[in-house]
Amino acid sequence: MTPEAYYKPRTLEEAFALKADHPEAFFIAGGTDLMVLMRAGICRPSALISLRHIEPLHQLTVGATTHIGAMTRVAELLEHPEIEERYPLLTAAARRLGSPQVRSVATVGGNLANASPCADTAVALLALGARIRLASPDGEREIPLDQFFVGPKTTCLFSQELVTEIILDEDARGTHGVFIKKGRVKMDIAQASLALWARVKDGQCEQIRLAAGSVGPVPLRLPEVERVLLNHPLDDDRISQASTAAEQTVQPITDIRATADYRRQLIGVFVRRALRQICTESR
């Protein structure tokens, strides 16, 4: 089946009404995931409902709480000076997503909703403790991002539900953020990736969140590793323990990009490197 229509609603209400009329239709944002899947015959929507022309989904405001509209393109995120100033971790992840051509159209909402375990912005946003706002004909709800991903390529979205925005409550200035990604070549999806965010005082992590990509069915938070690190002096011994905990927590698989073993080792090394970096930065 090829899509029989391409709709361009201007409001959320119109988009929901179209989806109600065409249950087999797909929402399309930038299309960098969906166009590939359609061409390969993996996705066969009856129609496409574009989210590009719904103005509120494009809003991006940085402040005490930061709101990133779901239709914000990865390139726009990258070019935003205040995002870089407050959340360099997010900028670093955005910079490693795809090519310039992909970043010109790929959206943050699409990166999350596509729910690939490798999704670069998802890994960064998990470490930043993001919440997301969802809207459906029944109303709106907000959930922590780590409750959004429920299984391989699946989210908790209902069929008529949309991601409308990503919310960051904390101004991350004065904190530490590290993003590390390894692909086979520079422009490739991750063999493994790690994002770390921490607030460090007197050589200890007062607050810390870690997330990893391509090492489980979904982008993963690593609470076991966070527990090892929270409120303990960041010495060599602690760093080794954290690295081992990370290797034990992740659930990688072997595929064309890397073996499970290699991915496990990468995560161990990334945790070590990220922690060393924040040790140096906070000295």
Added chain:
Amino acid sequence: MTQIVSFVLNGAPVQVPADPHQRLIDLLRGPLHQTGTKEGCGQGECGACTVIIDGRPVNACLYPAPEADGTTITTIEGLGGDNTELSTIQRAFVECGGIQCGYCTPGMILSTKALLDRRPDPTEAEIRQGLAGNLCRCTGYVQIIESVKWAAERLRDKS
């Protein structure tokens, strides 16, 4: 459900029917007969189909044709201007050996243009980043990067 899309292509307004499943590259190479834009992989990996939409480089093989409506698009056909002379970036690729079979070249040149429009004086690292979405099977990337530097220098001298 076919719809008519209108956009500005290389400075001239065009109107063309677009089907819901079509991609921008289907319009360019089909009814618009602009075959300078190439299709390599058809899945966003190789950059042969790169065009500039509203100032940004985009893979025409991933861009839904109905979304071309209202945009301004530049393809390789739009670079030379009215006369038959090559533009500076095109000349750079010829001068520096950045072109062999030529299949990747329109995409390389459009990515270069998108980069230099924003960053007239890029570092080598920025050039590599800017071309990360374009593959070449012939020349080797050294000559391509030299071509971009050559073009950047000449364009800066001009302005």
